[in-house]
Amino acid sequence: MTLAVILAPLLALCVVARGMGFLPVLGAVTAAAMLLDRQEPLQEFGAACVVLFSVLPVWFVSRYQDDGARERSGPAVPFLALGLMIILQLATGTPAAMGNASGHGGAAYLPAGLCVALAGLVAVTCRQAMVWQWAGLLVCVDGVMLSGVIENQIMVVGVTALAGCVVALLGGMCVHRVMLRVTVAPAQGKAGVEHPSARPGGFELGDIDPAGPEPRSLGPESVVAPRIWTEAEAAADDEEPLPRPEKTDQKTASSTVKPEPSIEQAEASEGALRRKRLLDAEAAFSGDERDEEAGLPKAEAEMDTLAPHTESSEKTSADADPRGTVHSDDDADDDADPEDTERASPSAIKEHPPEKRDVRQDVEPDTDQAEAEEPAPEPLTPEMIARDVWLRGYLTERGRDV
Amino acid sequence: MTHDLTWGWFFACLLALALQTGVLVLAAPWFSGWVNRLTGRLTGERRFPAGGRWQDSHHQFRRQGLRLRGDGLSGLACRGALILAVFAACMTPVFTLVPAGFPAPGFFLLCAALVGASLLLGLPLVVQGGTATLAGYTALLADALLLPALVPVLVMAGGQDFSVFLAHLRLLSPAGEGAPFVLMGVALFLVTAWKGRLAGEDLQGQLSGADRALWMLAADCVQLVWITLAGDVAWAGSLALPGDGGAEPWLAQCLAGGAFWVAKLSVAALLLAGTHLMVLTYQRRARVRLAAVFLLGLLAWQVAYAGQSGPQTGNKTASMQDEQESAWRDDGATP
Secondary structure, eight states: OOHHHHHHHHHHHHHHHHOGGGHHHHHHHHHHHHHHHOOSHHHHHHHHHHHHHHHHHHHHHTTBOOOOOOOOOOTTHHHHHHHHHHHHHHHHHSHHHHHHSSSOTTSOOOOHHHHHHHHHHHHHHHOOSHHHHHHHHHHHHHHHHHHHHHTTOHHHHHHHHHHHHHHHHHHHHHHHHHSOBSSSOTTOHHHHHHHHHHSOSOOOSTTSOTTOOOOTTOSHHHHHHHHHHHHHHHHHHHHTTTHHHHHHHHHHHHHHOOSHHHHHHHHHHHHHHHHHHHHHHHSOSTTHHHHHHHHHHHHHHHHHHHOTTOHHHHHHHHTTOHHHHHHHHHTTTOOSHHHHHHHHOGGGGGGSOHHHHHHHHTTHHHHHHHHHHSSSOGGGOHHHHHHHHHHHHHHHHHHHHO | OOOOOOHHHHHHHHHHHHHHHHHHHHHHHHHHHHHHHHHHHHHTOOOOOTTHHHHHHHHHHHSOOOOOTTHHHHHHHHHHHHHHHHHHHHHSOSSBOOOTTSOOOBHHHHHHHHHHHHHHHHHHHHHHOSTTHHHHHHHHHHHHTHHHHTHHHHHHHTTSBHHHHHHHHHTSOTTTTTHHHHHHHHHHHHHHHTTOHHHHHHHHTTOOHHHHHHHHHHHHHHHHHHHHHHHHHHOGGGSBOTTSSOHHHHHHHHHHHHHHHHHHHHHHHHHHHHHHTSOOOHHHHHHHHHHHHHHHHHHHHHHHHHHHHHHHHHHHHHHHHHHHHHHHHHHHHOO
16 A cells, blocks of 8 residues: 555546546556556566556647547536545445455555546546547556556456557547647748747637638648749749859959948848748738748848849859849849739739749749748648648637637 | 653643744745745746735735725624634644643544634625625535535544644555555645635625735635645654654754645645636535545545554554543642
């Protein structure tokens, strides 16, 4: 009879009352209860299994979004579990019942494993959310394992370990099938690393316009842009040989003009900031990741347009971005402003002559190129579409609630 | 436990009791402010520092009160609540127990004093009327039902003196044989867990002036006494027992007991702040609290019963014999 044996049913009650978050603690306490009882291979195996079965599922679920399932069962459920525990204790813990059982004479006795399993069963029966029921099943597994280890039943421990594997696997597959991942697009490169953690699945109502959310990556630019990009790529391939000699000329010319670049670059970065802010406002919530990612290449492209003679900007963008130089040669008199207006009204792109499309493509396709280099382009994954559908339903529900 | 209660020990115990009462009453607002601040930290709000509660009480005490309808009765209730709370604090061991011959109250008296204080604290709300009357009646009902809910815990402690009960528990390790009493401590802790600051905020909003200060102090005292009781029952080993050796080991044990008390309080503050995170309506909170206290107490009693059934009767008779012997000795000494 140790403190861990007492605490395990309490933590199982916490799982019933509050959810899956208490499962790792329950696993740790159950393992401690096993190891404090005796230290033999059976106990160690049971403790390892219990810790695995309670830590891994929680870690697995933490990679998915909260499914927002509405729970209709009230706060009376843990008390049902507690009452059942008391009845169980009454049936097994009284001296009359313990007179038959051997080995417990005199000492305080609590059938902790059975209590934990009972709490798990109550969670499975009375809670409606899938994850919660899964947690209840795992609690059951923990409890049966604890009771098997304490009673030193090898068969029980083995069968429970097998059942635990099955429950964990099936539950994990169900979760994977039903719930949505927190990191939506793993192919987002550098921006994908920092963003999903900063905004894990939940959306504030504040950054959604009242008319309803624009579905992610189904905006006009993302639909239009790839086609334009392919056209522009073809055009750039055609015009590829043209800029080369001029570029060398520019290099020689720019080598003579040294003090200019700092000022020009400052202007360029200001323009990039302005543009980035505009883009942020334009793509209300969906495009954030792309914008951040696109910030650097865009700035480079802009340096091309604004300061075509600076050597540094030439060096950085010459190999990756020949179209920028093409554009700078074609529309050297055009400054950054028309691009802004064009991006603000993407429908106007189609009416522009081809060289105007070029003007667009040196800003927009940069982002698209960065994405297109990745294996999964955004608008096409079924995961994204499923997410859009879900997000719409979720947000309308949230709006109705509010 | 066959300790000869000399006059020196008697006065030392009186001094220790006075010290314990003072520490409890003075630390109560600090603890309350601490829990409040911790709750704010957990929920991401900025709240007053821990000493703010004490300053608030002090400030309210010097203010002129508004004379409202029923203010006389509510002022009386506040004073009565504070007296009962201080009485309960006087009976609660903080860092030391009292020796066997010393007059010590039973656990039932302690709980009854605390519940009475809670009832008196709920009275001003009902007296003054207004929108909060319903909440006041709910609080009164919940506090009145608390004593029946505490029955399993009271049965565990039995009819013996609380100090004697704790002296028995002192020998059991909380991680081993004394584990059921940790459950009992949890049940006692839950008495205050869903008492809730929200209800308290509602209540004291009706009062003003010195009554308000007394109300706040009494509420904090009741909370801290419940927490201290729970800590004592959960781990009685930290309490010093006079008469084991000389006076010096006792003093050292007292110091260690004080340190352990602070540690227990910090754990309890964390848990309390955690329970404040649960959002429940007032009626539901009262129901949850009563059910949790009763069922956990019942479970603790059942778990302890198997271990206690045999030896405890022996212990009980032994302790009664001890008491009788000491009483005889007192009787023999006094004439």
